[in-house]
Amino acid sequence: MKLAILSRNSKLYSTRRLVEAARTRGHTVRVLDPLRCYMRIASDGFSMHYKGKPISGYDAVIPRIGASITRYGTAVLRQFELMGSHTPNPSDAILRARDKLRAHQLLAAQGIGMPITVFGDNPDDTVDLLSMLGPPPHVIKLNEGTQGAGVMLTEKPSASRSVVEALRGLYANFVVQEFIGEAQGADLRCFVVGDRVVAAMRRQAPEGDFRSNLHRGGVAESVLASTDEVDVALRAARVLGLSVAGVDLIRSSRGPLVLEVNSTPGLEGIEQACGEDVAGAIIADIAGHLLAAGKFNQ
Known part of the structure; x- marks a missing residue:
């Protein structure tokens, strides 16, 4: 299998483990910085260059796209998809997951349990919006925050209103949720x-x-x-x-x-806590998908 990993830093634990797991299983793997990939988009086909040279023919692409480069990173991934590469996490799926509000709407529509969530835009509606949620504590989350950044706990109605008003003043996108004390x-x-x-x-x-x-x-x-x-x-x-x-x-x-x-879940914490070869499971699953589809011979 010819594999590409989209990552801005080849030295990160997760990237290194995926490279190691792929090579251990006999696959060819290359780490590509998504910001150095650039694309030609035309009705006669799609192509990609990387640092001045054309790249193509990858059986699969594993995206390790940070939140700060979501827009460009998913565009690069989509180009690979259009060029015939398989990916375990398609570009549109990453965009759905990165948008917390959209993800909550999609999950709730399928009856999947989650903390009650409210969202609104107009400052005149703040008091009624919070009443739809119920009494505090409230959890306020930036829509595209990661690793716990941009997550706040408010314990009084006045505090909730103040934080909501401050975030609106910064034109931030956020949701407010019930706090699950148990x-x-x-x-x-x-x-x-x-x-x-x-x-x-x-x-x-x-x-x-x-x-x-x-x-x-x-x-x-x-x-x-x-x-x-x-x-x-x-x-x-x-x-x-x-x-x-x-x-x-x-x-x-x-x-x-x-x-x-x-x-784009990190591998270091889960592998160290559980002692499991999670990187190997990811590579094996991709290889199994390609074998089932007749896309490559192992």
């Missing part, structure tokens, strides 16, 4: 690859914080996800069109609730 600052990251949850870890927020992200000082441990949790994680990834996803859940009195579906 989760006690913990969530569950289910790592989906294809039709399986290959690893799961429980992340606990540090004392004094409610965000369990490892980049925010959270502590992770391997756990066995329940049947319901596995089912919800697989359904959430499927609804958004992702074959590789980190689905973040919280355990609540009304069952597992989806907090977020990450289209």
Whole structure:
């Protein structure tokens, strides 16, 4: 298999592990900086150059596209798709997952549990908008924040109004959600690859914080996800069109609730916490897809 990994930094843990897993299995792999890829788009066909030379013929492309380059990165990925390359996470699926509001709408439409979410635009509607959600605490999230950045907890109605008004003054896109107190600052990251949850870890927020992200000082441990949790994680990834996803859940009195579906989940935390070869599972799943489709001979 001829494989490309779209990543701005070949030294990142996740990128290095995918390269290692691919080469260990006998595949050819190259890391491409998506910002150095440039495209020719015409009715007679699609082509791509990279650092002055044409590139083509990749059986598969693994996107490791950061949030800051979502627009250009997904355009590059879409060009690869139009040139015939397979990807576990298509460009449109990444765009669906990156937009928290859109993702919540799509998941809720399929009956997937999540914290109640409200969204509005006009400042005159702020009080009524918050009344639709219920009393605080409220969780306010920037629509395209990552790794716990841009997530705030407000404990009084006045605080919620103040934060909402401040964010509107900055023309920020955000959603407001109910706070699930019984989760006690913990969530569950289910790592989906294809039709399986290959690893799961429980992340606990540090004392004094409610965000369990490892980049925010959270502590992770391997756990066995329940049947319901596995089912919800697989359904959430499927609804958004992702074959590789980190689905973040919280355990609540009304069952597992989806907090977020990450289209570019990091491998370091989950592999170290669970001792699983997640990178190898991703490569094996891509190879299996191509073999089933008759796209390459192993």
